[in-house]
Amino acid sequence: MYDVVIVGAGPVGLFLAGELALADCSVLVLERDRERTSPWKALPLGMRGLNAGSVETFYRRGMLEELLTASSADGELIGADPDAHEPPAPRDVSHFAGMRLDPADIDATALPFRLPGPAMEGIMTSLEAVGTVLTEWAAGLGVQILRGAAVEAVTQDGDTVVTRAGGRDHQARWLVGCDGGRSTVRELAGFDFVGTEPLFTGYTASVAFADPRKLAMGFHLTPAGMYLRTPFEGHLGMMDFDGGAFDRSQPLTREHLQTVLRRVSGTDTALTGVHLASSFTDRAMQVTAYRNGRILLAGDAAHIHSPLGGQGLNLGIGDSMNLGWKLAATIHGTAPDGLLDTYTAERHPIGAAILDWSRAQVATMNPGPNAPALRRLVHDLLSTREGTTHVFRSTSGLSHRYDLGSDQPLVGRTAPDFRLADGTRLGDLLREGHGVALDFTTDQRLHDAAMIWKGPIRYAAGPVSNDLGFGALLIRPDGVVAWTDDHDPDHEAFRRAATRWFGGPTA
Structure with a gap:
């Protein structure tokens, strides 16, 4: 019996499979198609855009160089001066309803908590390139991929899920449907799928x-x-x-x-x-909950919308990054109560916002006698410095914030790529999928508190090139800041945050 069966060997399913295998879970991926490559995945029909947030995700798992090579992208356009103290201005901004905006109009001062690092921009790539990189990563971690196995039936009880595919039953403790907008898993498992009907x-x-x-x-x-x-x-x-x-x-x-x-x-x-x-x-639809018993959904299986703005693949990769470490901790019995429920609580609002972003673009493009006037108005508003900055924030994938119940402004956001004096970056520390405690003060009490969670949390200390005014941070395996403090860290507050996200002490 596997820990997890994943249905769908697209980028979302493969990324999730790698995340779980990185955490020592046994994973089987079932894929309907027999062949890994097709004209629909290669350029130009398989062309996709990865925003800066997704590129950062590949960087944090050590796959950025391979991704750039497979995508024929210029690494110099992605990275930043390793000795820089401040981040470069963004060099690209997505379109809104086909209206291209000038990146020179982005107000960099309105983009909080940015630091220079290897992953600062989005790239154009293809499903084939992304799939190649993720297949090699997942296979190298021991993930089994069974192709030509279309799902026929799904049943679950309180302990296991049985997926019938390719004429065989595959038993696992959990099942995750990553099988696209017409998801068989979603239909067989009875998820509620609601939203709006199409205009085009x-x-x-x-x-x-x-x-x-x-x-x-x-x-x-x-x-x-x-x-x-x-x-x-x-x-x-x-x-x-x-x-x-x-x-x-x-x-x-x-x-x-x-x-x-x-x-x-x-x-x-x-x-x-x-x-x-x-x-x-x-058509813009979303499941009302991302989990039904021991069955979960990610990517287009959980939400569909128009491809305007290229947010679908990015949204799915974000789902996988959020879900992987939580499901792994649940499997290993180390998850605190309710950890897996935070997957829906955190990702559903992000998905809903992307659906609305898509709907707004379609409404702006909808032909009619009043359409030109509306488009001119929207274009004028978005072409302002504030409007262009808003589009960048909304599409870059770097400005999402989960509500983690804290008024600390960095908590719930993706962590900046802090660089320690020895050249080590946060991205390097996240590569193995552990949480990270960053201590810029080298406070012995904080060190001792972090060592109690030595398994799931990696402790790193020392001065950094730019601490952005923080003294210490606790960062989840998905790169999201769970706790911050000033230059006099409260080690008891750290303990509470660590317990909330990583369960009881492991040492």
Whole structure:
């Protein structure tokens, strides 16, 4: 019997599998598809954006260099001067409803608790590149991956979950569905899935144009919808505001795609061929709880929305990072009461906010006689310094804050990448998936308190290049700050925080 069976070998399932294996859990991943690679995962159809928060997550697990190599990204564009005292200004900002904003308008002083480090920016990548890196990581940690195993049935009792897939029963203590927006696990386990119905049918395709010059490169809003052309030959995206009526309802023929393209682009462009094509909608749905007994959901299985702004993959990686260490502690019997319940409590509001971000973009793009005026107004507001900064905060993945019941401003946020005098960074200390106690004061009482949790918490002390005014911090395995104090740390407060997140003393 496995500790955990994960359904879905996409980035979310593989990242979660690695997190659990890092914590000495036995993991089996079941994947419906027999082949790991496909044209839908490779560029250009598999192109995805990882925001700065997700890049930071790969860095904190020691996979950033491999990710940059697999993505053909320039590491110099990601990192920062290792000797810098202050972080560089952001060099990119996401779009809102296709409106590109100038990163020079970001107010860096309004971005609290940033420090220079190797992971400061987002990157463009592909599902194939991310999958390759995560597959190698998970397999190296002992994760078993069974391909060609579609889930047929799921049953659970108070102690185990049995998943029937590929004609066999697979027994585990826990099951996690990471099997996408049309999740079989979600349906079989009876999760409530609620939200809003679509306004458009979207298309992504690889086509041949009779005259490519009739369609400009880039993202184009029109009176009838949207089209997108990228530098990849024949790569086409479209949005047709038909209420989602066409999605998966009829074959995606060349004639249909050409009709939609002519309508949304306002041109007479012709398609001479269609190599691959798929449709999607802006349907925005979320499960009411991420756990049902011994079955949990993560990624698109827990929430779906339009791909505008590229937040879906990032949201799923955040789910896995949050869930992994909590589920592992529960399996090993070291979790404090209610720890696993904090997965829904922390991630559901983040998912709900991303769904609303997606809905707002769709509403801004929806054609109609009043649409141009609304778009101009939104563009003017977002092009201000405050507006551009707001978009960056909302899409970078670095400004999410969990409500951990503290008024300390850094608690609940991702920790800055503090650098100790010997060159060690926080990212290095988080690589093995432990919590970290950072002590800039070398207070013996705090050292003694931290040593009581020597197993789940790694203690590190010494001066840092920039302490941001803090004397000590307790950081969870997912990189979230659980406790901070000034230059006279309260070791009893540290003990309470450590007990809350890591259970009773281990030494």
